[in-house]
Amino acid sequence: MQRLIPASERDDWRAALAPLGALDPSYLPEYHLAYALRVAHSRPLLWHFSSDGQHFLYPFLLTPVLLGTVATPYFDITSVYGYTGPIATTADSRFLAAAWAAFDGYAAQQRIIAEFVRFSPFNRNQGFAHPQASVLANRTLAASQLPASDPPASHQALLQSLGAKTRNMLRKAERAGLVARELPLPQYLPQFRALYDATMERHQAPPFFRYDDAYWQQLLALGAQGLRLFGTFGRCTGGRMTAAAMAIVHGASGLYHLGASGDEGAGPGAGNLSLFAMSCALMDSGVGFLNLTGGRTAAPDDPLLLFKRSNANGTAVFHIGQRIVDPPAYNAVARQWQQLRGAPPEAGKVVFWRF
Template identity: 30%
Template sequence: MKWQIFTAQETEEWYKVLERFHSIDIYFLPEYHRAYELNGDGIAYAFVAQDEGNTWFYPFFVRSIQQVGSEVLDEPWYDIETVYGYSGPLSTTTDPAFLTKVQAVFSQWCQDNRIIAEFIRFNPLLQNHQYVDQSCRLIPNRETVVVSLKGSEQDLWANYPSVQRNMVNKAIKNGLVCAESSTPENLEAFRQMYEQTMNLLGAIPYYYFCESYFKYLWNNLTQAVKLFTVRYEEHIVTAGLFLQHGDFLHYHLAGSDVNYRSFAPNNLLLHTVAQWGQKNGFHWLHLGGGRTADPKDDLFRFKASLSRLYLPFYIGGRVHNAAVYEKLCVNWMRQQQFIQRPNYFLLYRLT
């Protein structure tokens, strides 16, 4: 078996490998990973393995483990996490023998590079959790909502649950107007609105993406990033950043003025994007899931009011150095004075 490692800066080599796969998503592109490097998520790599005409491709971030809790480590260790969103591995085959061989080679590479564990977010649209072997602990995390764009505009409207049709009509009667607004000026307005929304939600620091993150996405994935705004008398009341690639549209980030929530701006936003997606040949609008895995989660219930189509989102974990992994987790528990171990992978990273 032959294998290679690429960085996100080696875009030509990265894309040559992606050409071997029938269907990919934006979350597998080097530019998307580079944006998160700038956000401080780690160093992006793609591991490529080939054997007897089959190819396995896996993009991820390597992150250093410098301390656990308040204790600085005496020697460097690392772990792996996939990019924000939905990625994981791609493979030209689901043959168990091939996948087992790949995982053995990759695990050896991890051990050779002091990588103790990895955390994977899989892609619901590609269902690529089938491209790992039994050494990976697979967990169905939550349902995600998807809108089919394959039919006519009349089909789209007819397939909405009645509550969505009612809310779109309400938004229009309230005088709201939605349109694509992909300009640098509107991006900055969106960034500020998004930050205000995170403040209201009490979001953790990670979700406050840095300014260079937005600029890099905008300048380097120009055709893949679309901004839609909903306005009331020229005032932006809701805006959404959407990502596109291949057959897929993704609802990536959003911000709203809470003073206009009763006007149903988000319903109009997603209906307009779905119409735009149909006209531009996309097959699916992926809305994602809720903020939690709870089926009663408010965000999930809102998204589910737009479509009855759900796709499962899987996460996965694998330990490559059990002794060190366990040592770091026990260290964290001792510092936090935990007796019973929390059910959380990469436990030592909790703050």
């Protein structure tokens, strides 16, 4: 059996995910609906193949191929900005061959010419990539393996697993009177948004990292257990929020989604304290793997990555996959691009019309 499930059919999507067990939070339909708002004309879909009690799932955004304002008859598929990709209940080669053969039939009918996949470091599913896909290790991520919850011992164990500099910053934050706690949503969303927007302005972040009302409202559909917010407050700031961390959670996996912090007057270690409070609370609710994600670049000395690594007790490797699904059609689009732009597409970027 094979079927396509739109993310708007959330119950069916979640039911299809169930046989896979523990999955990265990025697989959730609510997150796909939120991210699809940021990719014009895209449709968030879950392709489901099943046979003899085994299941193959592939979530993606189906998007028309546009060369600027020039339309083409083709489509591409890309992962959401997160960590998903194809995954199955078995690694049996015959089952996977049948699943991919069925998918290639769908891709031909839909006129899909290229795919770009972001794999999950939690599920380590890059081995389920299409046989013709090029899979590469893209960058290092900060990640924590959280001990089984048994507070306060487990909190102390997590603290001791962090670096000496981070532990020192946490002590400074406590001495300065800073306190971090979990915050109910949507009540605290306006405060978080204001702090987040100010953080992006201060760092001159590109428009991609700014979010509109529709995105936030869709994210709230994850519910109280799926979307969690932690904030740091202090006497020295008049009780206002000085740092915050937001996570998306699904079962045993947590994903640090967004963070924000005030200027230098926020107090020492405010950001560290938010992340530690988030790690402890998620651990207490059964999360065993927390992906704090990577830096602004793939460089191993990226400052943001180094900060995240200092607040995690380990690392993970992020893989990407690319595939030209229909070479003749793809080459025709590349020639059309060169005619329109006067230059060939950038080498190494399969979905060159968007990324």
